[in-house]
Amino acid sequence: MVNVTFGFHDGTEQKIDAEVGWKLMECAVNESVPGIYGDCGGEAQCATCHVYVRPEWQQATGERTPAEEAMLKATYGVTEQSRLCCQIVVSDEIDGLVVDVVND
Numbered sequence: 001m002v003n004v005t006f007g008f009h010d011g012t013e014q015k016i017d018a019e020v021g022w023k024l025m026e027c028a029v030n031e032s033v034p035g036i037y038g039d040c041g042g043e044a045q046c047a048t049c050h051v052y053v054r055p056e057w058q059q060a061t062g063e064r065t066p067a068e069e070a071m072l073k074a075t076y077g078v079t080e081q082s083r084l085c086c087q088i089v090v091s092d093e094i095d096g097l098v099v100d101v102v103n104d
C-alpha cells in the first residue's frame with residue numbers, strides 16, 4: 001500500500017491507501033473519492049478520472065499513454081498537469097503522491 005492524497009476545489013483533501021499494481025482510478029473509486037467516477041472502466045475513454053498531478057510528482061507518474069493523450073484532446077480543462085488516473089499504475093515510486101481532482 002502507498003499513500004495518495006486527492007485535493008479538491010474547496011481546499012479539502014482525502015488521503016487513501018492505494019494498492020500497488022492497481023490503477024489509481026480503481027483505488028479512488030474503491031475509496032469513494034468525490035469526482036473520480038471511472039465510467040469507462042479504466043480504458044481512457046471517458047475522462048471521469050481526470051486529475052492534475054502536482055508538478056513535483058509528474059516525473060514519478062510517468063508519461064501519458066497514447067490513448068490518454070487522445071482522450072485529453074477532447075476533454076475540458078486540460079493543462080500540462082492533466083492525467084487520467086486510470087492510466088497511472090500505483091507503484092512504490094508514487095508513495096506520497098498528491099493530485100488535484102478536476103471534476104469535484
Ligand code: FES
Binds near residue numbers: 038039041046084086
Ligand atoms: S476511467 Fe475513463 S478515462 Fe479513466
